[in-house]
Amino acid sequence: MKILGIESSCDETAAAVLDGETVLSSVVYSQTTEHRKYGGVVPEIASRAHVEKISTVVDDAIEKANININEIDLIASTAGPGLIGALAVGFSYAKGLALSIQKPFMGIHHIEAHLLVNSISKDIPLPYVALIVSGGHTEIIHVKEDFSYSLWSKTRDDAAGEAFDKIGKMLGFEYPAGKTIGETAIGGNKKFLELPQPLKNKKDFSFSGLKTAVYYQLKDRSDDWINSNINDICASVQEAIVRSLVDKTVMAVKELSCKNVVIAGGVAANKRLREKLEEHSSKFNFNWYAPPLQYCTDNGLMVAAAANHIHKHFGITKSYEDIFPSMEWYNKYN
Ligand code: KG4
Ligand code: ZN
Numbered sequence: 001m002k003i004l005g006i007e008s009s010c011d012e013t014a015a016a017v018l019d020g021e022t023v024l025s026s027v028v029y030s031q032t033t034e035h036r037k038y039g040g041v042v043p044e045i046a047s048r049a050h051v052e053k054i055s056t057v058v059d060d061a062i063e064k065a066n067i068n069i070n071e072i073d074l075i076a077s078t079a080g081p082g083l084i085g086a087l088a089v090g091f092s093y094a095k096g097l098a099l100s101i102q103k104p105f106m107g108i109h110h111i112e113a114h115l116l117v118n119s120i121s122k123d124i125p126l127p128y129v130a131l132i133v134s135g136g137h138t139e140i141i142h143v144k145e146d147f148s149y150s151l152w153s154k155t156r157d158d159a160a161g162e163a164f165d166k167i168g169k170m171l172g173f174e175y176p177a178g179k180t181i182g183e184t185a186i187g188g189n190k191k192f193l194e195l196p197q198p199l200k201n202k203k204d205f206s207f208s209g210l211k212t213a214v215y216y217q218l219k220d221r222s223d224d225w226i227n228s229n230i231n232d233i234c235a236s237v238q239e240a241i242v243r244s245l246v247d248k249t250v251m252a253v254k255e256l257s258c259k260n261v262v263i264a265g266g267v268a269a270n271k272r273l274r275e276k277l278e279e280h281s282s283k284f285n286f287n288w289y290a291p292p293l294q295y296c297t298d299n300g301l302m303v304a305a306a307a308n309h310i311h312k313h314f315g316i317t318k319s320y321e322d323i324f325p326s327m328e329w330y331n332k333y334n
Pocket of ligand 2: 114134135265266297298
């Protein structure tokens with residue numbers, strides 16, 4: 001079954017074609033230049049940029065897949081959560097296209113799509129612990145034997161990606177800063193800044209205190225001092241965020257007696273997170289799985305993969321009929 005997946009929930013206009021387990025194409029247009037000077041995503045600018053790019057991106061995905069649009073069996077698009085104007089562009093475009101070629105349509109949850117991109121050509125044994133770490137979400141989900149979800153813990157304030165981005169902004173990095181912090185941290189001293197471990201023995205995450213701690217440690221320092229210690233500062237910040245993510249994942253593994261961990265979302269691209277999970281996996285006896293780096297941040301393939309998985313296990317009725325800016329997703333199969 002050939003599925004066209006379309007994503008437009010935030011600042012990426014993306015489309016991909018998946019045929020069973022085979023990726024036929026994946027095209028992502030990132031609106032970095034549009035938003036750069038504002039230091040974050042401007043919703044109105046995002047919607048306009050999606051309108052400008054959506055048909056080119058979808059046409060490109062079809063062309064790169066080397067197929068005709070009529071060969072598509074199902075069209076899926078992100079229904080939420082996300083920026084309402086941005087969601088509306090991809091969702092309406094996808095629904096209209098499905099109508100015009102008379103093929104079924106599925107509305108997909110963005111976070112579920114981040115998770116299910118892991119299902120392509122990988123048979124992850126159930127049950128598993130899913131660590132979802134994106135710019136807007138940080139949560140641990142228990143994925144049970146029947147593929148139903150149960151929320152185990154979540155962030156009480158900022159998401160992990162948001163922590164990277166906000167601290168990055170303090171350090172003068174462009175948005176989004178997660179990847180830059182990760183690259184700048186290479187070879188740095190992880191213990192350079194002494195940073196707190198918020199909610200250390202609790203299941204939930206918290207990152208806003210970390211941001212404040214970094215602020216107070218740097219506020220009386222000169223730009224020269226910050227610049228000459230930037231590798232060490234980034235290594236310390238990254239370590240504090242990753243430590244919290246991995247510690248709570250290990251807590252979930254123990255409490256839920258799971259032998260498998262799946263990571264998903266933009267922060268899943270972080271190399272130190274992957275390295276630390278690898279260290280802990282042998283110590284605590286679990287296997288871990290992550291998407292290929294290019295499918296961690298927003299893309300159309302994750303939407304196609306989620307549609308493929310949901311269609312196969314639950315049928316088309318488990319999709320979303322309309323867009324929604326925010327919505328819980330983990331109760332839908334219970
Ligand atoms: O999943 P995503 O593309 O968008 C949302 O759904 O939010 O995640 C974007 C987030 C940003 O906060 C970005 O800074 C972070 O993922 N990110 C990273 C890395 N690559 C992207 N954070 C840490 N290390 C990375 N390599
Ligand atoms: Zn995302």
